[in-house]
Every structure is written in C-alpha cells, then in structure tokens.
Amino acid sequence: MLLQPRPVALSLRQACLYNACRPRLSRFVGAQPRYQCFSKSAYRLDVAKAADAAVPLRKQLKEEAKQRKKSAKAAANSAHGNKRLNPLLEKWELTVGIEVHAELNTAHKLFSTARTSVNAEPNEHVARFDAALPGAQPAFQKATLIPALRAALAMNCDIQPRSSFDRKHYFYQDQPNGYQITQYYEPFARNGSLILTLEDGIDPNDIAEPKGSAQNTSLTIGIKQIQMEQDTAKTALQPPSTYLLDFNRVSHPLIEIITLPQIHSPATAAATVRKIQSLLKSVDSCVAGMEMGGLRADVNVSVRQRGSTGDNEYSGVTGLGTRTEIKNLSSFKAVEDAVTAERDRQIKVLEAGGVIEGETRGWTIGSTETTRLRSKEGEVDYRYMPDPDLPPVLISIDLINHLRETLPELPESTISRTLDDFGLSTKDAKTLFSLDDGERLEYCAETIDLVQQQLPAQDAKIGKLVANWVLHEIGGLLASDGREWPDLTITTEELASLLANLLSKQITARVGKQILQQLYEEDAGDRMSVDARIDEGNLRLRPISRDEYVELAQSIMDENPEMVSAVRDKGQKGKTMWFVGQMVRRAEEGTVEAEKAKEIIEELLFP
Missing domain, CATH: 1.10.10 (Arc Repressor Mutant, subunit A)
Known part of the structure; x- marks a missing residue:
C-alpha cells in the first residue's frame, strides 16, 4: 500500500526561523560513482594570458569611438530594429516565449542540508541525496521557499496555497538520480506579469497604439507560472573524451520563470530577461546575475505569416508556428542574437517551401546560426509523475501577507523616487540605479543628505548636482584607468564638502574637478581635507567686476x-x-x- 506523506505546512513562524547549525557534509568514501568526479588538481586549469600590445591612449580612444559609431549604425540598420530594411519581416511575425532559470539566494540546498556554494572546491558540499546514494531521501528545506516567494510577489503572481513536486525523467550525466525534481503540475505561483517601458530597451514596434488613444510607452508580458526545481551538476570536458563532474551545484534551489508567448522582437526578448534579473536582485532572491552564471535563459521561437492562424498550439495560445527551443543562453546579447538568428533561419526555411521541425537547438557566442542538438522532448518523453517521497507544500496567507508588506522597494519605485529627489533624466536615473548593484545610488543619497545639512537653502539644486558628479565626474575617473567602484576611496564626506563649496560659489567647477582628481589619485590615509586644499592653494573664488x-x-x-x-x-x-x-x-x-x-x-x- 502506498503511504501518502504528510503535507509540509509552511507557516510564518516556521519559514522565518533559520537553522544556523553547521550542516552535515557527505563525501564519497568507498563508493563506486557512475561518473568521474572532479579532483582539486583536475579542477584547476592553466590559462595562458595574452599580453596586450601597447597602444597610445589617444589612438585607443579614437578607435573606441569609431567602433561605437559603427555598432550604433549597425544596430539602427538591423532587421529586428527596422522592419523597412527587411521586407520579409513585413510578411512574417516572430513570437517568443522565455524560460528563465535563476539560482535562489539560500544557505542550503533544496532537498538536503548541504550548503550552497559558488567558489568552493569541487564536490566539497555534497550530501548523500545530492549524489543519489542508495537509500538517500529528499528533505524539503522550508527556508528555500522564502526568496522564491519574494520573486513571485515582485512579478505580481498569484501565490498558490498548495503546491507539489514532480519527477521529470531524463538520463544524463549531470543528473545523478535519473530525474529532476520540479513543479510541473502544481507550481507555487501563477498568473504574473512584467511591465516594460521604452527605457528598458524594448522594440518600439512592440507597443500597440489603439486609434484615438494617447501614445503608449509600456508593454505587459504575462508570466504563466513560476516553479521551484533543483539544479544539476556542473560538467567540464577534459579532451578528448573525459567529463569531470562537480556535484556542488546539484540540488541548488532554482526557480523557473515561464513567460507567455507575447514577445515579438529580439530586443524585447533581451529586455524581458534583463527586467527579470533586475527584479530578482532588487528583492534579494537572486544575487548572481547572468554575468556570474546565476541566471540562464531558454527561448522558444516560432514564426508565422502575419494574419495566418498558424499550425501549432503553444503554451495555451493557438495559431502560432512550430516552435524550436534554444537552450542555456548566458547573456542578454546572446538572447537577442540567438532569437534573431533563429527567426531568420525559420523564415528562410519556410520561404523555400520547407517545414519547421520542433527541436532543441544550441547557440555559440559569435555565431550567425543556431545549431540542431536533438529533437524536442514533450511531456510524454519526460514521464512526469508526482514525487512519492515529497509531501505537498502548504503556504499560509499570513506568510504571504508578511512577505508582501516587507518586500524591498522594486526598481520602478526606486527610479521614480530618484527622479523626484534628484531631478535627473529617466536615463540617468536608471543608470544610477543599475550600476554596482545600487551602491552608487546609496553613495549618492548619503552625499545629498550631507550637502543638505550644510546648505539647506540650496535644496532644489543639490540632488541633480550630486547625481551628475557621481555619474559623470567620478564615473569618468573610474573609466579612465579601468578601476571599479569598490576601488573608489573618495568618501561621501569629501564629495559633500567639495560640492557644498561649489554650490556656495566658494570655488569654480574647474577647481572642483581638479580637487576631485587629487582625491581620486591619493591614498585615503593621510590626505588633506577639501577646505584645507582650497585655503592652502588660494583657490577660493575671488569674483572680478x-x-x-x-x-x-x-x-x-x-x-x-x-x-x-x-x-x-x-x-x-x-x-x-x-x-x-x-x-x-x-x-x-x-x-x-x-x-x-x-x-x-x-x-x-x-x-
């Protein structure tokens, strides 16, 4: 007789308690694993560093400016940016749906007490269940649900009071159990939405403008569902035919965010993934973005003749063409380029009288075409079934309300507040918000407070002046020698003192920039204060008639x-x-x- 496991009821009190005890770590001892695992020596790869040829700075800057102009011109003339330059895009309509896989910011794995890790030695944090050792059972870690719920609330999803886990069967070396645990039938969140604007980088052609109405500036993309699932092992090829496996990543908690097929341009596809990453970081659900491998995207691409009914049913939307899926895209540019290449390939096939096959395809950075990997699996191929070892998860309304009330400020609210407080353009406000995970914005806000304390009468001018100096003057100094924001030693007190002198007409802007350059180049230890520099150098403004x-x-x-x-x-x-x-x-x-x-x-x- 099959015994049904008891449901996991996740209350507010239980979910907010964190088990600080040291987790038990398991090692491979005396077992004969089916796969070869990383050793510390094999994991370290010697990478030869190519020496850069010396190039004069002036020549380098001219060359970079030329390349920027060339890239801008190419973007303006690209087929996805201007339909008139590609007549086929007037005939064929692109439709894209996206599946984003994001690593959750958690201390422990999804079904074991092993620690999650990014920079640990290979196979350092592996529990028995992670390695699929005989008899090991999954144990759902309740705390992993908290960042997942924050992500779903940030995307306006309906949280389901009951969700459950399923087994998705496939056999590959990175999945030791022979199946992946996911939420196929009963995900924890459904029916969400993303609102994107022109400032997010969407294609203006994707914004509908009903007759007689004011011009729209936003686009809404539906979120079908968000589900929790476990990650797979990390695989590294040792030529010619040896694969090394690092099980640290096995069972790392993921969320899979599935959009509706409501995207109709490559630029909007990339903007959607960028927006999702921004939201996840803002609510602390995902701390590592695409650049660090913490977020990956699969895109589903189909084309059909405009006005036709298509021949395929896709994610509940009828009338679309046969779709192909491009897996594991690891950058926003890769998303845009892969969608563009696959769109053009499908149009070329259909224009020649061919038929699009449902298949999984790959993308290599720098390529111009996608490549076939395998035929597309369906629900039958994966043999989904409820996981008999895991009970359903019950989420209390008290927990949902608590998380909604304590949700960190979302990017739109932060940018709107920045616009009001600093008087910036929307572009500059978005830039200030997005740089260095918001650290520049915090630096800017702290500097503004300090200047306002010194010059309360200048309140209206302070925000914009400080923001411009942080963005353009300090940003320019950092860019000039390739330094990063954490390398900056200029304190908010020093910048506030400098700008207070500038606003009160004690110094000129030219003098202010000279002092900023000095502060930037000197060590923070024993350097002179801003006022002392001004007085010692006789730099105070002495107005002429x-x-x-x-x-x-x-x-x-x-x-x-x-x-x-x-x-x-x-x-x-x-x-x-x-x-x-x-x-x-x-x-x-x-x-x-x-x-x-x-x-x-x-x-x-x-x-």
Whole structure:
C-alpha cells in the first residue's frame, strides 16, 4: 500500500526561523560513482594570458569611438530594429516565449542540508541525496521557499496555497538520480506579469497604439507560472573524451520563470530577461546575475505569416508556428542574437517551401546560426509523475501577507523616487540605479543628505548636482584607468564638502574637478581635507567686476574674428563655449565663473 506523506505546512513562524547549525557534509568514501568526479588538481586549469600590445591612449580612444559609431549604425540598420530594411519581416511575425532559470539566494540546498556554494572546491558540499546514494531521501528545506516567494510577489503572481513536486525523467550525466525534481503540475505561483517601458530597451514596434488613444510607452508580458526545481551538476570536458563532474551545484534551489508567448522582437526578448534579473536582485532572491552564471535563459521561437492562424498550439495560445527551443543562453546579447538568428533561419526555411521541425537547438557566442542538438522532448518523453517521497507544500496567507508588506522597494519605485529627489533624466536615473548593484545610488543619497545639512537653502539644486558628479565626474575617473567602484576611496564626506563649496560659489567647477582628481589619485590615509586644499592653494573664488568680464571677453573676440564670424554669420552657436573656455584659462585661477562668462559672451556676440 502506498503511504501518502504528510503535507509540509509552511507557516510564518516556521519559514522565518533559520537553522544556523553547521550542516552535515557527505563525501564519497568507498563508493563506486557512475561518473568521474572532479579532483582539486583536475579542477584547476592553466590559462595562458595574452599580453596586450601597447597602444597610445589617444589612438585607443579614437578607435573606441569609431567602433561605437559603427555598432550604433549597425544596430539602427538591423532587421529586428527596422522592419523597412527587411521586407520579409513585413510578411512574417516572430513570437517568443522565455524560460528563465535563476539560482535562489539560500544557505542550503533544496532537498538536503548541504550548503550552497559558488567558489568552493569541487564536490566539497555534497550530501548523500545530492549524489543519489542508495537509500538517500529528499528533505524539503522550508527556508528555500522564502526568496522564491519574494520573486513571485515582485512579478505580481498569484501565490498558490498548495503546491507539489514532480519527477521529470531524463538520463544524463549531470543528473545523478535519473530525474529532476520540479513543479510541473502544481507550481507555487501563477498568473504574473512584467511591465516594460521604452527605457528598458524594448522594440518600439512592440507597443500597440489603439486609434484615438494617447501614445503608449509600456508593454505587459504575462508570466504563466513560476516553479521551484533543483539544479544539476556542473560538467567540464577534459579532451578528448573525459567529463569531470562537480556535484556542488546539484540540488541548488532554482526557480523557473515561464513567460507567455507575447514577445515579438529580439530586443524585447533581451529586455524581458534583463527586467527579470533586475527584479530578482532588487528583492534579494537572486544575487548572481547572468554575468556570474546565476541566471540562464531558454527561448522558444516560432514564426508565422502575419494574419495566418498558424499550425501549432503553444503554451495555451493557438495559431502560432512550430516552435524550436534554444537552450542555456548566458547573456542578454546572446538572447537577442540567438532569437534573431533563429527567426531568420525559420523564415528562410519556410520561404523555400520547407517545414519547421520542433527541436532543441544550441547557440555559440559569435555565431550567425543556431545549431540542431536533438529533437524536442514533450511531456510524454519526460514521464512526469508526482514525487512519492515529497509531501505537498502548504503556504499560509499570513506568510504571504508578511512577505508582501516587507518586500524591498522594486526598481520602478526606486527610479521614480530618484527622479523626484534628484531631478535627473529617466536615463540617468536608471543608470544610477543599475550600476554596482545600487551602491552608487546609496553613495549618492548619503552625499545629498550631507550637502543638505550644510546648505539647506540650496535644496532644489543639490540632488541633480550630486547625481551628475557621481555619474559623470567620478564615473569618468573610474573609466579612465579601468578601476571599479569598490576601488573608489573618495568618501561621501569629501564629495559633500567639495560640492557644498561649489554650490556656495566658494570655488569654480574647474577647481572642483581638479580637487576631485587629487582625491581620486591619493591614498585615503593621510590626505588633506577639501577646505584645507582650497585655503592652502588660494583657490577660493575671488569674483572680478562686470567691467573686467567684458574687457576680457572683448579682447578674446578681437583676437579671434574667424570664431566670431562662425558664431554670428554661420550660426555655429556651439562655439560660444570656446570663448568661455578661453576666458577661464586666461584669467587668474578662481576669478572667472563659467556661467557668468557665458552670459557676457552671449551679450557681446548677440547685442
């Protein structure tokens, strides 16, 4: 007689308790594993480092600028960006659905007490169940559900009060049990949604504009379901035919986020994955993004003639073409490039009178075409069945309400608050939010508070000034020598003191940038304060009179009649700032303000 396991009722109190005891670790001792496992010596690979050829900085900057222009032009002319450049896209419609697999931020694995690990030695954190040793049974770790629930709430999902685990059978070397435990029939979350805007990078052609309505700027992508499942082992090929297996990753908790097939361009597909990663990081569900291997995407691609009914049923949506799946994409660019390549391949096949086969395909970075891996498995092939060793999971409404009330601020709210507080453009606000996992935004906010304490009357100008200096001045210094944000030694107190002097017209912007450069280059230990630097260098602003401004500006204009003609006669008003720069350079340090110089120059040029 089959005994039904008792349900796991996850209450608020139980889920929030964390077992801090040291987990029991298992090793392979005296067993004959079916697969060859990593040894520490085999895991370390010697990688030869190629020495970069010395290139003059000016030449390097010119070459980088040229490459940026070339890339921008190619993007503007790409088929997915401009339908008019590819007539076939007027005939064929692309449809994409995405499955995102994200590693949850948890201390323990999904079905064992072994620790999750990223940088541990191979096979260091492996419990008996992870290695599929005889008699080992899964034990659901309740705490792993908490970050999964936060992710589902961030994506507006309906949390299911009852969910259960199923076995997905397939035989491969990275899955020691011969099946993967997932939630196929009863996932813990359903019916969510993502809202993407033009600033997220979606294709403008994907935004519907009903007649008579205001222009839309957002797109909603449905989330069919989110399910928990276990990760597989990490495989490394040792040529010519040896595969080494690291079981540390086996049973690491994953969530699989399945979108509805409502995406119709490669750019929007990449933007969707980028949005999902941003949400997961903002609620601390997933700390490692695609760049660290903590998030992977599978894309399902199909095409059909516009206006046709198609010939295939796909994720509950009828009338779509036969789909292919591209597995394990590990970057946003890979998502966009793979979708573009597969779309073009399918159109080419159909235009030639061929038929699209349902299959799994692969993508290699730098390729122009996807490659066939195998025929596409279906539900029958995987032989899904409820896992008899795991009880259903019952989630209390109290827990859901608690997590919803304590959910961290989502990116849209943070960006909106940044816009209001700092007075930035939407682009700059998104940039500030996304850099360094929000550390720059926190640095910016702390600096603003310090400046406001010194200059409460300047409140309206402080936010935008601080944000611009953090983004552009400090960002430019970091970019100039390839340093990262954690390398920055300029404190918020130092930047606040510098900008307070600038706002109160104690120093000029040019002096401020010079001091910032000094702070950036010096060690943090014994360096001089900002005010001491200003006083010792006699850098405080000593304004000259209006007559002196006029005299200086007029002398520069008299010496450069061709520049005056360019501005007055040829309408090249941008060259006005050239005169401003000349005035600042010729005058004694700390005597000319750029804003006042510009005002005088414009009066003289356009009387």
